[in-house]
Amino acid sequence: MxxxxxxxxxxxxxxxxxxxxxxxxxxxxxxxxxxxxxxxxxxxxxxxxxxxxxxxxxxxxxxxxxxxxxxxxxxxxxxxxxxxxxxxxxxxxxxxxxxxxxxxxxxxxxxxxxxxxxxxxxxxxxxxxxxxxxxxxxxxxxxxxxxxxxxxxxxxxxxxxxxxxxxxxxxxxxxxxxxxxxxxxxxxxxxxxxxxxxxxxxxxxxxxxxxxxxxxxxxxxxxxxxxxxxxxRPSTTFVAGFIGVSNLMPGEVVSTGTGTAELRLDAGPTVRTGAAGATVGERAHAVVRPEKLQLHATNGTGPDGHPSVDGQVESSLYLGTATQVIVRLPDDTHMTVLVPNTDEEARRRLPAAGHGARLTWSTENIHMVRDLAAGAVHDDEGIKA
Amino acid sequence: MRAGLKKAGLPYLLLFPGLGWLLLFFALPLGFMLFESLKAGTPDSGFLFDWSVSNYSDAVSQFDEQFMRSFEFAGLATLISFVIGYPLAYVIAFRGGRWRNALLLAVIVPFFVTYLIRTLSWETILSDDGAVVSTLQTVGILGEEGRLLDTTASVVLGITYNFLPFMILPLYASLERIDPRLLEAGYDLYGRRRDVFMRVTLPLSMPGVVAGTLLTFIPAAGDFINAELLGTPRQSMIGNVIQSRYLEVGDYPTAAALSFILMGTMLAVVLVWARVAGTEALLGTEGEERRA
Incomplete structure (x- = not known):
C-alpha cells in the first residue's frame, strides 16, 4: 500500500x-x-x-x-x-x-x-x-x-x-x-x-x-x-517552564500596544515584552532564556538604557563551556544565567555568591507568557500544511 | 558463612533431604516393585524371584484391551478438558478484570471436597432414577431404556470433570503472563482476531498447553475411581486391573509388571508430546521470562 x-x-x-x-x-x-x-x-x-x-x-x-x-x-x-x-x-x-x-x-x-x-x-x-x-x-x-x-x-x-x-x-x-x-x-x-x-x-x-x-x-x-x-517564543507559562530552563518572572500587565505589552514585575521594574492579546491588569510572566541574559556587578558598570532587574547571586557553577549563575530577585524568583566561558578575564569579574547582580537583556529576547486559561493560545494551533 | 563449610560441599548437604526422600520413597519402592514383577508363582502357593520376564508379555496380551481403553479414555478426557479449559482460562486471564481471583477460586473450590465424594455425587446425579436421566428422557434426548450411568460417556465425563482444574490452571498461568502489548502489536500489524490468536496467543501459551495436557493425561490414564464408580467392567481401565490384581486377587507380579508397563508407556508419551509440542514453545517463553 x-x-x-x-x-x-x-x-x-x-x-x-x-x-x-x-x-x-x-x-x-x-x-x-x-x-x-x-x-x-x-x-x-x-x-x-x-x-x-x-x-x-x-x-x-x-x-x-x-x-x-x-x-x-x-x-x-x-x-x-x-x-x-x-x-x-x-x-x-x-x-x-x-x-x-x-x-x-x-x-x-x-x-x-x-x-x-x-x-x-x-x-x-x-x-x-x-x-x-x-x-x-x-x-x-x-x-x-x-x-x-x-x-x-x-x-x-x-x-x-x-x-x-x-x-x-x-x-x-x-x-x-x-x-x-x-x-x-x-x-x-x-x-x-x-x-x-x-x-x-x-x-x-x-x-x-x-x-x-x-x-x-x-x-x-x-x-x-x-x-x-x-x-x-513559548506561548504559555507551562510551555516556557517545561522547555529548557525556566526563567519566569511574575508580574502584572500595565499597558498594551501592538504586539507588545508592559509588565510591572513583582521584582520591581516595569519591562516591555513581546506579547499578543494581553489585557491590562492581568497576571502574567516574563520569560528570558538563560543564555539571553547578561550578568553585571551592580557597582554601576552595567550598561544604561537596557532593561534590567537587580538581584543577588546565590550560587555559581562552572560547567566547562559556560558558567551557570543563579540570581535571586527581590520577589524570591530564581533566575538562571548561562555565561559562556569565552573570556577568562570576564569570567573572573563575574559577581560572586552573596554579591549584588544586575541582569540585562535585549527587548527581542523577552516574552510574556500567560496561563492557558487566559486564552489566545488556540490562535497558534493547527499548522497549515 | 565459613568458606570451609562451603567448600566441604554445602550444596550436597542442601540436596540431601530431597535426595534422601527420593531414594527412600521413590527409588527404593520402585526397586521392590521391579523385584516383585519378576517373581513367579500363584497367589495360593506364594511367589519367588525367578527372572520371570514373561510376566510382562503375559500382562500385555491379557490386558491389552484395558490398556487401549485407558489411553483412549484419558486422551478423550484430555481433549474435552482442553476444549472446555482453554476458552475458560482465556476469558479469566484477559477479560477477568477484578473478578479474576474469584473466578479462579470458583475453578478450585469444588476440589475442596474429596475426589471420592465428588465422584460418588456424580454417580447419584447420573443414576437411572435421577433427575437428569428423567429430564433427558422426557425431552426425548434419551430413550425409554436409555441411561447415563455405566456408559463410556459417564466414565470419560467423570475423568474430565475430575482433572479439569489441572488443565485450566497451567493454561491460565501461561495466558496471564502474555504481555497485552504483544496482542496490540499483532493487531497493529494487520492481524485480525484469528491471526493474532493463532500466531501470537496460542504459540505463547504452548507451555501451558503442554503442562495442562500432561497434568490431565497422566493421572487420567492411571485412574480407576471413575471407571469403578461411573462404569461397569466393560469400561474398566488399566488402573482397575492393577487395583484388583493387587488388592483382590493378590497377584502381585502381574500388578507390578502392569504398573511398570504403564509407567514406561506414559514416559514415552510424555517425551514424544513434549518434543512435538513443547520444546520450541517452552524455550521461547522461558527466554521471555529471563528478559523480563
Missing part, C-alpha cells in the same frame, strides 16, 4: 474535537490537531498529559469518547487497528518472543498476503537499513536493547505505513545509545518520508528531532510550533 502518491491537500492525521475519558478522568480534552504530511511530529509533555492516549487513538487501540480521527482526510474513527494504515513502535518494543527477527519483521506483510518473494526481499531490505541483516535468524531475546529497538522500527516501517507512531521508543535505552538512535531515527524519517508521530517526555529529544512539536499538558495542546519557536 503506497501513500506517497496522494495529493498533499489533507493533513496526514487530523483530530477533530477528540475527547477521551477513562471513568472520571479526562485524558484528552476536545483536541483539534493537524499533523502535516511527511513531517517528524512530536507530542511532548509530562506523564499523564494525554500524549500516549492520543497516539493510541490514532493507532486504533483506543476509541475516542467524542470526536473524530481522520487519516489522510478519511474518517477512521471506529475502525479496528488492523484496518488502519498506521504502524506503531511500542515503548517496550513488544517484539514477538517466539519469532525470529525476520519473522517479526515479516509479520505485517504476511498478514496482508504479500507474495513470499516480496516479503523476503522487503524484510531483507529493511533489516539492511537498520543494520541487522546478520541477526535475521536470531530471537529477540538474543539481541541488545538497541538492536531490539531497531527490529521494532523495521517491523513497523517495512509495511510503509501512512503514519508511523512511536511511543517513547528510546525510553529504555542508555543516554549514549539514545543520542545515537535519535540521529538515526531522524535520518530514517527523512529517508522514507513517512509521517512520524513521536511521543516523548524528553524536551531535548523533542527539540533535536522534530519538525513540529505539540506541547501537551492535562489533555490539551498548549502550543504547536517548530522547535525554535517553542524554545524561543
Amino acid at each position: 503506497s501513500h506517497e502518491g496522494q495529493g498533499g491537500a489533507a493533513p496526514s492525521v487530523s483530530l477533530r474535537g477528540v475527547t477521551k475519558r477513562f471513568g472520571d478522568f479526562t485524558a484528552v480534552r476536545d483536541m483539534d490537531l493537524d499533523v502535516p504530511r511527511g513531517q517528524f511530529f512530536t507530542m511532548l509533555g509530562p506523564s499523564g498529559c494525554g500524549k500516549t492516549t492520543t497516539l493510541r487513538m490514532i493507532a486504533g487501540f483506543e476509541e475516542p469518547s467524542e470526536g473524530t480521527v481522520l487519516l489522510d482526510g478519511e474518517d477512521v474513527t471506529g475502525l479496528p487497528a488492523f484496518r488502519r494504515p498506521t504502524n506503531t513502535v511500542f515503548q517496550s518494543y513488544a517484539l514477538f518472543p517466539h519469532l525470529s527477527v525476520e519473522r517479526n519483521v515479516a509479520f505485517g506483510l504476511e498478514r496482508r498476503r504479500v507474495s513470499k518473494d516480496e516479503v523476503r526481499r522487503r524484510v531483507g531490505e529493511e533489516l539492511e537499513r537498520v543494520g541487522l541483516a546478520r541477526e535475521a535468524k536470531r530471537k529477540p531475546r538474543q539481541l541488545s536493547g538497541g538492536q531490539q529497538q531497531r527490529v521494532a522500527l523495521a517491523r513497523a516501517l517495512v509495511n510503509r505505513p501512512a503514519v508511523l507512531l512511536l511511543d517513547e521508543p528510546l525510553g529504555a535505552l542508555d543516554l549514549k545509545l539514545r543520542k545515537q538512535l535519535q540521529i538515526e531515527l531522524k535520518r530514517i524519517q527523512q529517508d522514507v518520508g513517512i509521517t512520524f508521530i513521536y511521543v516523548t517526555h524528553d524536551q531535548e529529544e523533542a527539540l533535536t528531532m522534530s519538525d513540529f512539536i505539540a506541547v501537551m499538558n492535562r489533555g490539551v495542546v498548549e502550543q504547536l510550533d517548530g522547535p525554535e519557536e517553542i524554545y524561543e
Whole structure:
C-alpha cells in the first residue's frame, strides 16, 4: 500500500474535537490537531498529559469518547487497528518472543498476503537499513536493547505505513545509545518520508528531532510550533517552564500596544515584552532564556538604557563551556544565567555568591507568557500544511 | 558463612533431604516393585524371584484391551478438558478484570471436597432414577431404556470433570503472563482476531498447553475411581486391573509388571508430546521470562 502518491491537500492525521475519558478522568480534552504530511511530529509533555492516549487513538487501540480521527482526510474513527494504515513502535518494543527477527519483521506483510518473494526481499531490505541483516535468524531475546529497538522500527516501517507512531521508543535505552538512535531515527524519517508521530517526555529529544512539536499538558495542546519557536517564543507559562530552563518572572500587565505589552514585575521594574492579546491588569510572566541574559556587578558598570532587574547571586557553577549563575530577585524568583566561558578575564569579574547582580537583556529576547486559561493560545494551533 | 563449610560441599548437604526422600520413597519402592514383577508363582502357593520376564508379555496380551481403553479414555478426557479449559482460562486471564481471583477460586473450590465424594455425587446425579436421566428422557434426548450411568460417556465425563482444574490452571498461568502489548502489536500489524490468536496467543501459551495436557493425561490414564464408580467392567481401565490384581486377587507380579508397563508407556508419551509440542514453545517463553 503506497501513500506517497496522494495529493498533499489533507493533513496526514487530523483530530477533530477528540475527547477521551477513562471513568472520571479526562485524558484528552476536545483536541483539534493537524499533523502535516511527511513531517517528524512530536507530542511532548509530562506523564499523564494525554500524549500516549492520543497516539493510541490514532493507532486504533483506543476509541475516542467524542470526536473524530481522520487519516489522510478519511474518517477512521471506529475502525479496528488492523484496518488502519498506521504502524506503531511500542515503548517496550513488544517484539514477538517466539519469532525470529525476520519473522517479526515479516509479520505485517504476511498478514496482508504479500507474495513470499516480496516479503523476503522487503524484510531483507529493511533489516539492511537498520543494520541487522546478520541477526535475521536470531530471537529477540538474543539481541541488545538497541538492536531490539531497531527490529521494532523495521517491523513497523517495512509495511510503509501512512503514519508511523512511536511511543517513547528510546525510553529504555542508555543516554549514549539514545543520542545515537535519535540521529538515526531522524535520518530514517527523512529517508522514507513517512509521517512520524513521536511521543516523548524528553524536551531535548523533542527539540533535536522534530519538525513540529505539540506541547501537551492535562489533555490539551498548549502550543504547536517548530522547535525554535517553542524554545524561543513559548506561548504559555507551562510551555516556557517545561522547555529548557525556566526563567519566569511574575508580574502584572500595565499597558498594551501592538504586539507588545508592559509588565510591572513583582521584582520591581516595569519591562516591555513581546506579547499578543494581553489585557491590562492581568497576571502574567516574563520569560528570558538563560543564555539571553547578561550578568553585571551592580557597582554601576552595567550598561544604561537596557532593561534590567537587580538581584543577588546565590550560587555559581562552572560547567566547562559556560558558567551557570543563579540570581535571586527581590520577589524570591530564581533566575538562571548561562555565561559562556569565552573570556577568562570576564569570567573572573563575574559577581560572586552573596554579591549584588544586575541582569540585562535585549527587548527581542523577552516574552510574556500567560496561563492557558487566559486564552489566545488556540490562535497558534493547527499548522497549515 | 565459613568458606570451609562451603567448600566441604554445602550444596550436597542442601540436596540431601530431597535426595534422601527420593531414594527412600521413590527409588527404593520402585526397586521392590521391579523385584516383585519378576517373581513367579500363584497367589495360593506364594511367589519367588525367578527372572520371570514373561510376566510382562503375559500382562500385555491379557490386558491389552484395558490398556487401549485407558489411553483412549484419558486422551478423550484430555481433549474435552482442553476444549472446555482453554476458552475458560482465556476469558479469566484477559477479560477477568477484578473478578479474576474469584473466578479462579470458583475453578478450585469444588476440589475442596474429596475426589471420592465428588465422584460418588456424580454417580447419584447420573443414576437411572435421577433427575437428569428423567429430564433427558422426557425431552426425548434419551430413550425409554436409555441411561447415563455405566456408559463410556459417564466414565470419560467423570475423568474430565475430575482433572479439569489441572488443565485450566497451567493454561491460565501461561495466558496471564502474555504481555497485552504483544496482542496490540499483532493487531497493529494487520492481524485480525484469528491471526493474532493463532500466531501470537496460542504459540505463547504452548507451555501451558503442554503442562495442562500432561497434568490431565497422566493421572487420567492411571485412574480407576471413575471407571469403578461411573462404569461397569466393560469400561474398566488399566488402573482397575492393577487395583484388583493387587488388592483382590493378590497377584502381585502381574500388578507390578502392569504398573511398570504403564509407567514406561506414559514416559514415552510424555517425551514424544513434549518434543512435538513443547520444546520450541517452552524455550521461547522461558527466554521471555529471563528478559523480563
